[in-house]
Each structure stands twice: as C-alpha cells, then as structure tokens.
Amino acid sequence: xxxxxxxxxxxxxxxxxxxxxxxxxxxxxxxxxxxxxxxxxxxxxxxxxxxxxxxxxxxxxxxxxxxxxxxxxxxxxxxxxxxxxxxxxxxxxxxxxxxxxxxxxxxxxxxxxxxxxxxxxxxxxxxxxxxxxx
Amino acid sequence: xxxxxxxxxxxxxxxxxxxxxxxxxxxxxxxxxxxxxxxxxxxxxxxxxxxxxxxxxxxxxxxxxxxxxxxxxxxxxxxxxxxxxxxxxxxxxxxxxxxxxxxxxxxxxxxxxxxxxxxxxxx
Numbered sequence: 001x002x003x004x005x006x007x008x009x010x011x012x013x014x015x016x017x018x019x020x021x022x023x024x025x026x027x028x029x030x031x032x033x034x035x036x037x038x039x040x041x042x043x044x045x046x047x048x049x050x051x052x053x054x055x056x057x058x059x060x061x062x063x064x065x066x067x068x069x070x071x072x073x074x075x076x077x078x079x080x081x082x083x084x085x086x087x088x089x090x091x092x093x094x095x096x097x098x099x100x101x102x103x104x105x106x107x108x109x110x111x112x113x114x115x116x117x118x119x120x121x122x123x124x125x126x127x128x129x130x131x132x133x134x
Numbered sequence: 135x136x137x138x139x140x141x142x143x144x145x146x147x148x149x150x151x152x153x154x155x156x157x158x159x160x161x162x163x164x165x166x167x168x169x170x171x172x173x174x175x176x177x178x179x180x181x182x183x184x185x186x187x188x189x190x191x192x193x194x195x196x197x198x199x200x201x202x203x204x205x206x207x208x209x210x211x212x213x214x215x216x217x218x219x220x221x222x223x224x225x226x227x228x229x230x231x232x233x234x235x236x237x238x239x240x241x242x243x244x245x246x247x248x249x250x251x252x253x254x255x256x257x
Contacts, residue, residue, distance in 0.1 A: 060149070060196060076163070082199075091175055091211055092151045096143055096199035102163050105147070105196045 031125055039073070041128055045121065046071040046109075055085055055110040056101055062090055064099070075103035141203075142167070145196040151175070152188060153201065162192035174219045176226050179212050181219025 050068050056077060057063045063086050066079030080098045084090050142156040144165060154170035167188040174181050214222075241247060 058196060060145075060147070062145075062197075064197075091178070091180070092143060092145070092173065093199065094211070095201050095203075097202040099197055099199035100163070101197050102192070102195050104193070 031121070041124060042075060043071065043073055046075065046077075049111065049115060052112065052115050054079075054112075055108075056106055057108040057110065058101070058105050059107045060105070062086075064093075064101070066099070069098070072103075075106070077101045077103065077106065077109070141201040143199045143201055144190065145198075146190070147194045147196055152185070152190070153182075154185075154188065156198075159198075160192070163195045163198065164192045165190040165195065165198070174223055175211075176219060176222035178210060179214045179219060179222060181214050181216050183216055 046068070050070060052068055053065065054068050055063055055065045056079065063084065064079060064082050065085045066082035069078040069080045071077055078098070078100050082093070082096060082099055084093050140156070141153060144152045144167070146152065151173045152167060152170050153173055154167035156165060157168050158164075158166040165188075167190065170185040170188040171182045172185050174183070238247075
C-alpha cells in the first residue's frame with residue numbers, strides 16, 4: 001500500500017492521504033494508541049466528519065468509497081452511495097447503495113486532508129495520553 | 135422498519151456472501167436472515183445455493199448492505215448452475231493455494247512470516 005503505516009493488526013489505524021506526502025510513522029502510532037486509551041475521542045472525531053466522502057479499507061482488503069452517514073460507539077460505520085474503489089474484483093457489491101460496516105473489520109479510514117486538522121487531532125490525542133498516564 | 139423488507143447482502147469474515155431478507159439485527163450485528171442464498175463468485179460467473187434461515191453471530195460480519203433493486207447488476211455477471219460454480223471455486227482455491235505455498239516458501243527462506251488477518255482476536 002502507498003501509505004506509510006505501522007501495522008498494528010487489531011487496532012484501528014488512520015492514514016491521511018495528503019496528495020503525495022506520507023504521514024509520519026509517529027503520528028500514525030500516536031493516533032492508534034489514542035484509539036485504545038481514548039475511545040470517545042475518535043467517536044467524536046468521526047461524528048464531526050458525517051457527510052464527508054471517505055474511503056474505508058477493510059481487513060479483507062476490500063476498499064469502499066462512500067459518504068459517511070453515521071458512526072457509533074464501536075466505530076461501526078454506515079456509508080451511503082458506495083462504490084468499490086479498487087478494480088471491481090468484488091462484483092457482489094454492484095447493486096448495493098448503502099452499507100453498514102462493523103468497526104472491528106476496518107483497517108483504514110482514508111479522509112480528505114483538508115477536512116482534518118491534523119495538529120488539533122494530534123494535540124487532543126497527546127492530551128488523552130497524558131491523562132491516561134495519571 | 136423499512137430495513138426489514140429489503141433484500142440484504144452480508145459479507146462474512148470467512149469470505150462468504152449471503153443474500154436474503156434481514157429479519158433482525160442487534161447492537162452486536164447478530165443477524166437473522168430469511169430465504170438465505172449463498173452466492174459464490176468466480177470471475178464473472180456466480181451461483182446461488184439456497185440455505186433457508188440463517189443466524190449470523192455479529193463477530194463474523196464484515197459488511198452488511200441493502201440491495202437496491204433499481205441498480206442494474208446482470209450486465210456483467212453470468213449466473214451458472216450450482217455444480218458449475220462449485221467446480222470453478224474448487225479450481226480457484228487450488229490455484230490460490232499453489233501461489234500461497236510458493237509465497238510462504240519464499241518468505242520462510244528469508245526468515246519472515248505474515249499472520250493471516252482473519253485469525254486475529256477481536257479488539
């Protein structure tokens with residue numbers, strides 16, 4: 001895959017596709033750790049992204065592009081107007097417009113870079129990590 | 135509820151695709167499917183095996199989608215008999231196992247091994 005990432009298999013990890021630049025490994029690890037120590041953080045983060053177009057890459061290597069309709073506390077995702085991004089070697093999805101994706105099977109959620117304030121997110125994650133330590 | 139009368143498609147962790155009428159869903163994504171059909175895809179061909187009533191434990195669900203009747207889907211796909219699709223699947227699995235074997239050997243020679251994603255514990 002073209003994005004740099006630390007492969008922490010059963011944790012959620014997020015990569016930001018900033019045109020051609022790669023996210024730093026430290027940012028990815030920080031955010032991944034924040035997901036465990038501050039589960040509400042990412043729930044709130046995703047709630048703020050409802051209505052935006054995202055690409056969800058699943059652990060079975062399927063990538064789905066769609067509009068984020070809703071998210072829940074388990075980070076289950078509902079997408080509307082979906083299309084399978086990669087070559088349609090997954091023909092079963094042809095007649096599906098909306099879908100529910102179980103949070104536990106998500107590998108990545110690709111977001112448009114201009115929708116995310118990386119600095120803010122990093123600070124929030126760091127703050128949560130500090131709180132956890134105490 | 136509107137959702138309970140549309141045909142749904144579910145992708146399972148073991149790679150299977152089930153299509154049927156969704157009769158119930160809960161917070162764990164446990165599902166009850168009515169008039170279930172297991173659809174097997176190989177290349178451009180597919181086959182449907184009737185399965186009756188299915189109860190799916192939520193942890194096995196990858197994705198659940200609503201089938202939109204208006205969206206045309208028969209354009210590229212060709213439906214074949216159950217025997218044919220099972221045979222195609224067997225051949226596909228065989229070919230895949232061969233390449234996996236070669237890949238594993240190459241990795242082993244370099245002292246590496248990659249765990250398979252579907253066996254990992256639930257978060």
